Amino acid sequence: MKPVLWMKSSCTTCRNAKAKLAELGIEVEVRDYFKKPLEATELERLLPSDPGPMLGTKSPKYKELGLKDRKLSKAEAIALMVQDNNLLKRPILVHAKGVIIGFDAAAYGTLVS
Structure with a gap:
């Protein structure tokens, strides 16, 4: 299975993450989830039981909803992310060796070893 980079172009x-993956020779399928939004079923597979690390804390909607002080259930997070993709931390790399949330050059490097 080819790795998938979920990003906003x-x-x-996200562009830096894509460039780093290319530099490492990791071919990915790019999915711009702002052009083709994630569906609830995709988020269900992608999100861990504690969706906290996958929330985009810099999103205006995150602040507007006061999510900093709330512990969302997976179902609540999915419902909010379907309504506003900016609530999803980006980029997300789905690789056979695991899921990496956010741009982490060191973690990307471990995928080629």
């Missing part, structure tokens, strides 16, 4: 961090 206008996001600088």
